[in-house]
Amino acid sequence: MTGHALEFVILTDAHFGPPGQTLYGLDPRTRLDAAIDVINRDHPQLDFVMFAGDLTDLGETAAYENLAGALARLRAPYILMLGNHDRRGPFRSVFPDADDDGNGFVQALRVLPAASILTLDTLDEEGQTHVGTLCAKRLAFLEKALREAPADRPLLLFQHHHSGSVGIPSMDRYIMRNADEQWAVFERAGRRPDAMFHGHIHRPIFGLWRGIPYHVQRSLMHQVGFDRETAHQIAGTLEPPDYAFVRVAPEGLTIHQRSFLYDGPRFWLHDTTAVEGRFE
Numbered sequence: 001m002t003g004h005a006l007e008f009v010i011l012t013d014a015h016f017g018p019p020g021q022t023l024y025g026l027d028p029r030t031r032l033d034a035a036i037d038v039i040n041r042d043h044p045q046l047d048f049v050m051f052a053g054d055l056t057d058l059g060e061t062a063a064y065e066n067l068a069g070a071l072a073r074l075r076a077p078y079i080l081m082l083g084n085h086d087r088r089g090p091f092r093s094v095f096p097d098a099d100d101d102g103n104g105f106v107q108a109l110r111v112l113p114a115a116s117i118l119t120l121d122t123l124d125e126e127g128q129t130h131v132g133t134l135c136a137k138r139l140a141f142l143e144k145a146l147r148e149a150p151a152d153r154p155l156l157l158f159q160h161h162h163s164g165s166v167g168i169p170s171m172d173r174y175i176m177r178n179a180d181e182q183w184a185v186f187e188r189a190g191r192r193p194d195a196m197f198h199g200h201i202h203r204p205i206f207g208l209w210r211g212i213p214y215h216v217q218r219s220l221m222h223q224v225g226f227d228r229e230t231a232h233q234i235a236g237t238l239e240p241p242d243y244a245f246v247r248v249a250p251e252g253l254t255i256h257q258r259s260f261l262y263d264g265p266r267f268w269l270h271d272t273t274a275v276e277g278r279f280e
């Protein structure tokens with residue numbers, strides 16, 4: 001971090017299982033190990049890595065232990081959020097120091113010099129649904145955090161589920177169920193986030209929700225296809241993963257998508273041999 005800049009990485013939807021267990025032919029541990037190699041190498045001064053939910057696929061203790069083993073190699077601090085595939089009990093048994101808002105929800109407000117980072121827990125564990133939920137206690141936490149966040153720096157809100165439709169019907173079925181109530185809390189507190197960040201959809205998407213810019217980070221694992229028609233089932237793809245590198249500085253915010261598995265040529269655009277399609 002230099003001056004009042006903040007630099008962080010977003011990884012999401014790691015869908016870990018117990019060691020060695022694959023999903024759609026992919027091993028989440030191998031994927032995360034590869035991401036960590038690049039992050040350790042290229043971002044030695046990173047403020048944190050945000051894991052925006054769906055840490056595991058089925059929420060087993062062994063899956064969280066597998067994740068903890070991978071994270072032991074990450075040099076940067078990390079923040080763990082829950083998604084609809086997670087389970088709070090097994091999660092806490094492996095990560096006892098994770099965020100706790102006082103009611104057991106995995107959410108927190110971090111006031112940093114360049115920005116405030118607000119994380120919300122939108123898991124509907126009681127209802128056992130995959131939709132996003134903010135119960136009365138979580139809405140109260142949100143309102144308090146909005147009131148506490150200093151007005152002199154941006155407020156970045158992270159929540160696994162999206163609050164506004166993204167036009168992919170199979171995933172919009174699992175949207176934040178009480179987005180209107182969430183919006184009412186923004187109004188009551190007199191504070192809106194300057195930007196929102198999500199996982200959940202397994203696709204890279206940028207948009208505005210009622211005027212608030214939002215970013216959806218694609219998955220570390222399987223992706224969701226660009227299917228704007230099918231509602232009753234989710235189209236999967238094996239499009240390559242990436243991570244988001246985010247820099248917040250006084251002049252603004254930038255988000256870079258980094259394809260950490262790319263191992264093809266790197267070349268200068270004006271190099272004649274490269275222009276001819278020949279790479280050393």
Ligand SMILES: [Fe+2]
Pocket residue numbers: 013015054083085200201202
């Ligand atoms: Fe997911």
